[in-house]
Amino acid sequence: MEKQNRSGTAGKVIRCKAAVCRNPGEPLVIEEIMVDPPKAWEIRIKILCTSLCHSDVTFWKISIGPFALFPRIFGHEAVGVVESVGEHVEEFQEGDMVVPVFRPNCRECRDCKSQKGNGCSIFGDKLVAEMPRDGTSRFKGMNGETLHHFLSVSSFSEYTVVDVVHVVKISSEFPAEKACLLSCGVSTGIGAAWKVADIEEGSTVAIFGLGAVGLAVAEGARLRGASKIIGVDLNQEKFEIGD
Known part of the structure; x- marks a missing residue:
């Protein structure tokens, strides 16, 4: 259909x-660009x-090196709404609220x-500069030049x-200004608490560095039932968060 x-x-x-x-x-310079339609298994x-x-x-x-690709459009923590979908896309449709993530999940492999x-x-985790299936870009400058992707x-x-x-x-009810942090920082921190450290209820947890990831670790530890959470940071302003 x-x-x-x-x-x-x-x-x-x-x-x-x-x-x-x-x-x-x-x-970075704000420019007018052209964004191609999505191909098979892609969404715009x-x-x-x-x-x-x-x-x-x-x-x-x-x-220098293979990651020095310019001109480029950075950014990988975001939230948006599906504008259109390519062929073979069944799980997403126009209007869906989505979070793009740089770590792939095919949902099929072991x-x-x-x-x-x-x-x-x-x-894999190749940190590719273009679309993962055909290795081409969907971005062009107004003069037709290719603009490289970043972290997919x-x-x-x-x-x-x-x-x-x-x-x-x-969910479309999730506040956009908070949902965008789920792409990387929050998921990294909470994942560290839940998956890597596997914090047990009643544990005492020490967190070194209270940036976005560190604060997400603290929240993950709280959700797992840690009895004491100790934050360590050189930035004096972070003490207000602890209080």
């Missing part, structure tokens, strides 16, 4: 604005909210079905295209 698109943009190139980094370490997302992760800054500084890790044996997300754009293995559907 042919999928309906109420906005009338399905199958068409969308022109929108994005924060483009043209050279390592240089300020209208970004509602995005945040800055330290990994964005790390890759922004890299000037590793993705396992509860012991979050690595995918089919798509590229959320510093009003619209982005993401493979279905990099998307999770969430």
Whole structure:
């Protein structure tokens, strides 16, 4: 059955604005770009909210090696609404609220079905600069030049295209400014408490560093029933959080 698109943009190139980094370490520039329609097993997302992760800054500084790909659209912590879907996409539809994630989950391989890790044996963890299935970009500058993806997300754009293995559907009632943190920081911290440390009820937990990830670890420890949570940080302002 042919999928309906109420906005009338399905199958068409969308022109929108994005924060483009043209050279390592240089300020990002707001430019008008073109975003291609999604291909098979891909969805195009209208970004509602995005945040800055330290990994964005790390890759922004890299000037040599295979990860130094420019011009590029950074950003991987975000939340958005599905604008259109490509062929063979059944689990998502226009209007769904979704969180794009850089770690793939095909939901089919042995590793993705396992509860012991979050690595995918089919798509791997290659930190690819383009779409994972065909190795091409869905972004172009207004002069036709290719703009590289980042961590399979590229959320510093009003619209982005993401493979279905990099998307999770969430409730539309979730506040966008909070949901965007689920992509990386919060899931990393809570996952560390629940999956890696496997904190037991009544435990005493010490957390070194109270950034976004550290605070998420604290919340994960609280949810697991830790009796005492000790936060260690050099930033004096973080003491207010502890109090």
